[in-house]
Amino acid sequence: MKTIRVRITAEELEAKRIAEILERAFEDDGNPVTIYEASPDGRIWSAEILLFDMEPDEASATVRDRVGADAFAAPLEAEELPDINWVEKSLEGLKPVRAGRFIVHGGHDRDKVVPGAIGLEIEAALAFGTGHHGTTAGCLEEIDRLLSLREYDGILDLGTGTGVLAIAAALKGRQSVLATDIDPIATKTALENARLNGASHLVKGFTANGMEDRRFSLYGPFDLVIANILARPLMKMSKSIGEHMTATATLVLSGLRVEDGPRILFAYRCQGFVLDRRREKDGWLTLTLVRGRKLA
Ligand SMILES: C[S@@+](CC[C@H](N)C(=O)[O-])C[C@H]1O[C@@H](n2cnc3c(N)ncnc32)[C@H](O)[C@@H]1O
Known part of the structure; x- marks a missing residue:
């Protein structure tokens, strides 16, 4: 199954807000949203969501459609992930x-x-x-x-x-x-x-x-x-x-x-x-x- 990660990087509180918006927008799909520290000083965080069986462009467009284009100014990054068991992976964390x-x-x-x-x-x-x-x-x-x-x-x-x-x-x-x-x-x-x-x-x-x-x-x-x-x-x-x-x-x-x-x-x-x-x-x-x- 093709897995696309859409990631938005922002300041800590802004990233939390974005993750919340994403979670609400995709809650019926059961897609996981995670938030994690990306820089050693803990100032830059990311909110990310995994979408399945679509191309990266389509995944970005889906996120923008569901949350509304101006819900956040931070740029989206969409990339295909290698084939991994994501359920197992998230439980590992x-x-x-x-x-x-x-x-x-x-x-x-x-x-x-x-x-x-x-x-x-x-x-x-x-x-x-x-x-x-x-x-x-x-x-x-x-x-x-x-x-x-x-x-x-x-x-x-x-x-x-x-x-x-x-x-x-x-x-x-x-x-x-x-x-x-x-x-x-x-x-x-x-x-x-x-x-x-x-x-x-x-x-x-x-x-x-x-x-x-x-x-x-x-x-x-x-x-x-x-x-x-x-x-x-x-x-x-x-x-x-x-x-x-x-x-x-x-x-x-x-x-x-x-x-x-x-x-x-x-x-x-x-x-x-x-x-x-x-x-x-x-x-x-x-x-x-x-x-x-x-x-x-
Ligand atoms: C590194 S986390 C620690 C969480 C938990 N106590 C632990 O040890 O895992 C820092 C927490 O401090 C909160 N925080 C940051 N600045 C704060 C402030 N000025 N007043 C109160 N809480 C703050 C953040 O929202 C975050 O939840």
Whole structure:
């Protein structure tokens, strides 16, 4: 069967919007739409759709017809793909992955959660966070370690994506976690995933840009914040994050390239944090910082 991939490349939020439009336009056909990070800094994303049994030109025209020619300005790229089993391929991307005591898996792999492990069933939809990325895995390992050491009074997952980290912390610590994201689709996905994991009584969430929102004061101050966002927004947010945290808080930061480490440490040192632990995975850095004390 001839498979044509139509791909549209854009900025992250624009690519998500395009993927949504595509998904709605083709939902009755059951065509998969995927969204993925294309550049190492995570700024350029693509939305793509697979169409079958047509030529590339026809596939581009079909996409334009269904979504309306001016729905998006970004150019379309259509190419024929080698003969691959796409169902198998897409399931591969969601293969169960282990990080600390957590096993992140899709709905079809519940039986892969071995005794002693904590299963996190994640439906990625249009949000980031299946556990395969070095940043998510680094945060999961830290959540496992930190919540084995003690309880935290007030936990926030800032930039929750699929909610994978919030759900992990809620299930591991058996306590409430606030999950927020700038993207309403991510917030919705996170709350749906919390329900899927029997954690909706523990995970609450709302949509907000950074921590400039009065609702954070209702839930905070936070004793543990996990923020897997990129270095630049984390630098900009250092003051507001610090203001909403307790005097002896722990902060896990990820989404950082190894070279971002020193300037992030400097920015958060100004908020009273010192380095407790660093983890590197596939060139991505996860830093755990503490305020007012050193962990054992
Ligand atoms: C790399 S993903 C992390 C997702 C998930 N927490 C994980 O670890 O896999 C970063 C998330 O942060 C969100 N984000 C980006 N800028 C943000 C901001 N200023 N405030 C809140 N969330 C933001 C994005 O929408 C995205 O869902």
